[in-house]
Amino acid sequence: MRIALSGNPNSGKTTMYNALTGSSEKVGNWAGVTVDKNERPVKRAFYTGDERLIAVDLPGAYSMSPFTGEESITRDYVRGESPDVIVNIVDSTNLGRSLFFTTQLLELGIPTVVALNKSDLNRKQRTSLDPNRLSELLGCPVLSTVSTSQEGFLELVSVAMSLKGKEQRAPFVAKEIDPSDPDAVRAEDRRRFAFVNSIVREVEQKSHRASEFSLSDRIDLLLTGRGVGILFFSLVMFLVFQISQVWVGGPIADLLVGFLEQGQEAVRGVLSTAHPLLVALLVDGVIGGVIAVLGFLPLVMVMYFLIALLEDCGYLSRVAVVLDPIFKKVGLSGKSVIPFVISVGCAVPGIMASRTIKDERERRAAAMLAPFMPCGAKIPVIALFAGAFFDGAGWVSTVTYLSGILLIFLGALLVNRVTGNYKKRSYFIIEMPAYKFPSIWGATKSMFSRGKSYVVKAATVILLCNTVVQIMQSFTLAFAVAETADASILAAVAKPFSYLFYPLVGVLSWQLAAATLTGFIAKENVVGTLAVCFVGLENLIDTEELVLLEGSGAEAAGIFAITKVAALAYLMFNLYSPPCFAALGAMNAEVKSAKWFWGGVGLQLGVGYTVSYLVYTIGTLIISPETLNVPAALLGLAAVFAMAAVVLTVIRRGDLAREMQAK
Amino acid sequence: MTLNEAAVGKEYVIESVHTEDAEMDAFLFSLGCYSGEPITVIAHRAGGPIVAIKDSRYSIDRSLAGAIVI
Incomplete structure (x- = not known):
């Protein structure tokens, strides 16, 4: 059976979910940490019986009418997927706001148990709640819990399991109204809040007003100053x-x-x-x-x-x-x-x-x-x-x-x-x-x-990439052992890309191009690939140090030198060009538009390239102008101008379209 | 007057909320910020006030504070 954890944002749902299932989903003290649905079996330590119990963690929501994207995940799940039992996690320090959503959940007809969470904070603030009376008024079981110390979890799970298949009656039933009429909806919501307020008055005893100036406020006064x-x-x-x-x-x-x-x-x-x-x-x-x-x-x-x-x-x-x-x-x-x-x-x-x-x-x-x-x-x-x-x-x-x-x-x-x-x-x-x-x-x-x-990533993706890179570097296209790395498959594949880096580092280096390319799989690969190409990295050195090495075998195979400025420029390209594929996937999922996604990738590529080019060219002109690779610099300038022209065209086209619309 | 002019620490009753954005109005409603409900400004900051609605603190900007009439 499935139990869905739902409630207001920052009420402790994910902390409870992590404790129940042994997961380590992200938790934090702000509203909106969880933005997606997670589900996993509950640990056996919390229950007995043959039936498997699965907990579903949902993003926090204030009501059944979602305001942001993650809230609609919650609404859609409890409405559409009909979990066996809903565990409604209520922040007991904020009963007045939380119960609004609770009364909406109770209307779904799914058996529900309310967990009055953060009950330790209430004890500290000397606020007392009457769970028995609240249970009578809501028509569902109500228990006190503390997510951070797992207090009350055993009882919560056993109550939730006992509710399976039971009916749920709603203490507050909305009238039949036309949902497209905002005034009618608002009037109904007002009635709902009035009902909630009457419950709160009956079950909550506070020793102080919530609007009193607290220690937290004092800290905020300091930390939110400009x-x-x-x-x-x-x-x-x-x-x-x-x-x-x-x-x-x-x-x-x-x-x-x-x-x-x-x-x-x-x-x-x-x-x-x-x-x-x-x-x-x-x-x-x-x-x-x-x-x-x-x-x-x-x-x-x-x-x-x-x-x-x-x-x-x-x-x-x-x-x-x-x-x-x-x-x-x-x-x-x-x-x-x-x-x-x-x-x-x-x-x-x-x-x-x-x-x-x-x-x-x-x-x-x-x-x-x-x-x-x-x-x-x-x-x-x-x-x-x-x-x-x-x-x-x-x-x-x-x-x-x-x-x-x-x-x-x-x-x-x-x-x-x-x-x-x-x-x-x-x-x-x-x-x-x-x-x-x-x-x-x-x-x-x-x-x-x-x-x-x-570590897992290093032992799988990165290990695999390094192996592939190493093999590609050891053999020629004819699959014979490569005499020098320059004759290898890797060099052949990466060579065309090295022209792109020519204006950024001033030299043609297929190794640097290869490292950046593998970096799109995982950014750590940049380091791994450089380590493979420049065995142990000792051979990736500063040009000035190379001068010192002259005569002591500096021309030996594998030694590769760029200037300090070029190193900084290359580093910046790797940092500010598009991120790894995983991040690009996440970006695609959030922007939800092919136009925006490719616009974003174009922006990242353009920004990374421009920044890197400017750092190398301007930096070199300042520090040692005589070492500037002029053809490379001119090539880069042309590329940057071309990109600027594209951006300007897009802007102009957008402006024109908006003007047309305005007319 | 609006929340921007509210005295610190004094409990006011909200007269109206007009953000010209129906979803924002509905969101504020679900927090308990609607006409007839109490609201208290805890502090005025450069960007806007920090307010207490029900048992929570929210930081809002001046344009939103200006849409809440008390």
Whole structure:
């Protein structure tokens, strides 16, 4: 049998679902964390009997008339899929609002049990509820629960199971009205709310008024101030990067890499009698490539841990408030902030979080711009280039994130200009949940679950890609052993693309082109492929260092050098060009329009190319003008102009179409 | 007057909500923000007020606050 968990946003449905099923779906302290339906069997520890019990977690909804996309998933599910039992999770600190939806659920005729969740917070605030009286008034069982400590879960599950097949009578039945008449609908909803208010008056005893100025309000007064708010947010993000990449993540990563390299050498020892080609393929290529990616695991895990803490304490909605006036200037709103912040971890959930944005144009813009925030998978790429070319300088990472933010703003302006949307009035409203102390255990679980998928990805997709790349690099098109890598299949396949990179790095390099191409499968592949192509990465070096090596075999095969500026430009192309296929899939699902999807991909490609070209050309002109590859620069300039011409044409065509419409 | 002019900490009764957007009106309704219901401004911020409706806090912008007459 199926039980559907439904209720208002941020009432603790997903926390309950995770505890019941042992899942680790994303939880957080803001309205709209869950944007899709999830279902899994309930753990056997919670019930007995032969019949399998399946829990369905649904996005939060305030009513049966959906306002945003994820709310309609909930409405459609409880209406169309008829679950056996509904568990209505009610935030007991907010009974007056929650019961409106409850009375609508009770009208569906599906047996329902109400879980008065967060009952621990009520005890703390000395608010008392009478579950027995509430049960009588609603005509369904009512239990007290605490999702975070699993209090009352056993009883809840057993009551829910006992309800299967029972009938549900509605305490409030809406009159037969014409649903297309807004006045009649409103009058009916007023009657419903009046009914709810009468119930609340009867069962709730509060020791204080909800509108009293609380500690949470005091903190908000400080954190939502214009100056302090932005400063505090910058500090928080700085700490997230500093802790994950330098203070904690970095040292652990060094230890891990040392350990992994010992393992690599041990394998080499075992294979000492094998064919050198096999050793190169297995040890340097496959294993080396995976190590290059796995070495960054600690950085990524520490970052996920910190982001989970941020999501859990309730601060994200405050960030949305602080940044709303700034984002409004470019046609977005504070609602877009959450997708962007989540994208720092991974763009896929980041893009999905844009579903909670009501305005269609803003939602699509947020979905296509979110990948400009460098994600966790791009950390290895950033760290690799920072380490190889800039002595591991911290500013490289800072610059990439700040550029990402800047590109989001510029991209939003461009989307605005193309869609011709300047004057449309938009409203902003966001719930400010009470702050809570973030759950260390929850963040740890989230960190390990994300870390696990990172390792799994390294051991599957990336391992496979590295193997393929290594094989392609070892053989010629005629499938003979390639004498030099330049004669290999990989070189032949990647060569045509290297002309695209010519204006960005000043040299023709099929290796760099190949790395970027594999990066579309997963961004970590950029590192893996470079590790395969430039064995162990020691051969990917700065031009200036190459001068020092001259005479000591610098012309030896495999050594490859680009300038510092070119390295930065190449890094930026990988960061700001279209994201991996998974993120593109998520983007396609959210924008729900082929035109917008391809427009978005075009925007990302154009922005990545232009930024990278400008960084290389202007940077080279400033630092060492004599090294500028002039034909390459002119070629790039032509490409950038061509792209600008396309954008201008699209804008002009849109303007004309709108003028026609206005007439 | 509208919420933008409301005194902090004082409980007002909502007179009307007119956002010229039927879905937004309905959404506000489902939060308990409709004529005849109480509303309190907790603080005025640069972007707009923070308000208490029923047992929750919401941050809204000035244009939305201007559509709520008290």
